[in-house]
Amino acid sequence: MDDDRRTLPPPLSEAHEVGFDYRGGAGVDFEPYPGFLDERETADWLQAWTGNRDLDGAEFRIFGQDGTGGLAAFWLVRRDEPLERQPVVFLGSEGETAVVAQDLGAYLWLLAGGFGPLEATMYPHHMHDPRPDARLTEIAERWAPSHRKPAAEAITAARAEFPDFAELIGSLCR
Numbered sequence: 001m002d003d004d005r006r007t008l009p010p011p012l013s014e015a016h017e018v019g020f021d022y023r024g025g026a027g028v029d030f031e032p033y034p035g036f037l038d039e040r041e042t043a044d045w046l047q048a049w050t051g052n053r054d055l056d057g058a059e060f061r062i063f064g065q066d067g068t069g070g071l072a073a074f075w076l077v078r079r080d081e082p083l084e085r086q087p088v089v090f091l092g093s094e095g096e097t098a099v100v101a102q103d104l105g106a107y108l109w110l111l112a113g114g115f116g117p118l119e120a121t122m123y124p125h126h127m128h129d130p131r132p133d134a135r136l137t138e139i140a141e142r143w144a145p146s147h148r149k150p151a152a153e154a155i156t157a158a159r160a161e162f163p164d165f166a167e168l169i170g171s172l173c174r
Helices: 010-018 039-050 104-112 117-122 134-143 151-161 165-172
Strands: 060-065 071-075 088-091 097-101
Touching: 010 060, 010 104, 010 134, 039 060, 088 104, 088 117, 097 104, 097 117, 097 151, 097 165, 104 134, 104 151, 117 151
Parallel strands: none
Antiparallel strands: 060 071, 071 088, 088 097
């Protein structure tokens, strides 16, 4: 990634350019942004969402939303690791929270398996009919071949690595 803090990593940008099939609510409900939100927009959203005016949002790099305004982001929790090695999280408009992928590679395979951030958050209790996407699979194979695993396994691994994420986010709320 270059010095522009709004520029998405090339694999993420390429995957998001493919687009997502909403299929009347049975598909993927995700609207990717062309770049990361800037620091001020991130801070404003996080402060409004949590009611905590002390937060600056520096630990999140937001890159898209679902139809209700829930946000997908990298969570910068791994000290001294590049953005691509940070977990992907979802912060829902109704308070839903989850770590949905352990890193960018796992996220690419999640998308290839027919899941977006919201669907991964709500898995397995969601009216979702995942359909693997050949174009997204090709992107995941090219950029993250060693991360290949079924979406359910990727979601389970992400939740297992960060079991206290929802509690941590809850502690930020006022």
